[in-house]
Amino acid sequence: MKLLGLLLGLFLATPAHAQLAAAVLPLARNVQINQPATAFATIINASTAIAHSCSIAPITSVPGSFLYQTTDPKTNQVTGTPNTPVNIAPGAAQTFLIAFTVTAEFSKTVFLNFDCADTSPAQNIVAVNTLELTVVNRPVDDVVPIASTTSNDGIVNIPGLNGTGAFSIAAVNIGNGGICCMLHTDTAAPNVTLSLCQTDPTSGVCLQPPVEGLLRWNSTRGLPATFSVFAKGSGNVPFDPATNRIFVTFKDFALFFPDLGLTGVAVRTRP
């Protein structure tokens, strides 16, 4: 599913000389109908000129309403007025709160258009600046995970062709569904085998030996848990960070529900 989305994202992308970059966090939200699904977004102006009239709009059709509003990244308070484009200085980033209020059951990868009047839109990259949005007519689990790599740049480095890289995840279920989750790893990168474990939050040591495939986590609402993901190399992993990424999805026990949570990092071989 992620791979399909990735292909669609690349199809929608504007590749050469990207002036804008964008990101969304959290990457997935699961809420009830008419309950606002919010996330942070950023637009980075990588050009040497002011980007004028920058805005965010959903590309994917969503039944309901959408808004974006600038935020102060230090206080996380909204600033400005809703749905009002802003200028972004060269080399600067503007943070936003985006909010969907959906009026019918819905579950899709929502692609967003991050664009300014005098730039090309930011490249759409699944699990970087898309939102897995699920809206249902009943209580639902809603997991917010975030990954942290040893190099603190969102990239996991595999030392040599056969080494093992690793990164950590902290996650919390802020939904009201009750019981979750199964963790699932996925990657389009070649020559990588993934395994994961739940860890001691203090030491980062695996509580059980890492498993390939699914890992069960009995979440308690509001209580964070930590995990480690290991990427074992078996050949070169080229640095192609929009494509060669590792996804970790949180699913319900039956595995049929859309992603309850999602995080991801880029992966590469480092000599």
Add this chain to the structure above:
Amino acid sequence: MKRTVLAILTLLAAACPVAGAGRLEVDYQPPRLSVEANGQTLTQILGAIGAKVGFTVVDNGASSEPMTVSIHDASVEDALRQLLRGTNHSLLYLDQTSPGAAPIDKVVLLGTPGIAPWTPTPADRPQVANVPGASTSTASNQPAAQSQASEASPAVVAPFTPQWSPLMSWDPGPNAEAATDPDASSVGDLLKQHAQSAAQAVAAPGSMQGGAPVPAPPAGTVEASLAETTRRAQQDLAALVKGLAAATRALQDSLATAPK
């Protein structure tokens, strides 16, 4: 046929504990479960289910508020998901590797919530559990229909509903450290880092990098570094979720006071 149904109902009534004037019926035809309860506490309902399904219930101070529940032909996990929503609890599973098939060994109801307390409105209070296929004649905790939401065009400000959101009351706990650690990332830093993780240019740290990149550790020290990344991930999570709650609350406030 009628006599068979009557006999089943009689058997069920005899098999299930009944407290006071309330009603509690549990029908478990593996793997499907049906529950009808009226005026029963969560512990009583779970106890009756556990007696049929084969798990035990440990009550460490669960709510004694009577509930009305109507669940028909659901899986055990789906039924528990509905019954336990909004309740601080732990589930212990028997050691079994097959996903989705691990039988539940114990349900532990925890008295002290692990999150900041919230005050439910009568409409919020989970008194009736609904699952697909469930029928009930009483009010559920589903949000009231907001007709104006469906009428809003995409350009119109989203009509926020004043219902309870679990996000708003999340407390990361004393271990998050985010508020006191000067090195903790801000939401802006996290977003920048996430955006740049997908950009080729990030291979050579650029001028826009928010948090300072850390050199990749030498081979063999990855395990040792996981303590640090685990700590940082928890800080980042606290920053993100608390930030999201703050921003969402601020947005709600600003929209509530904005002219129509």
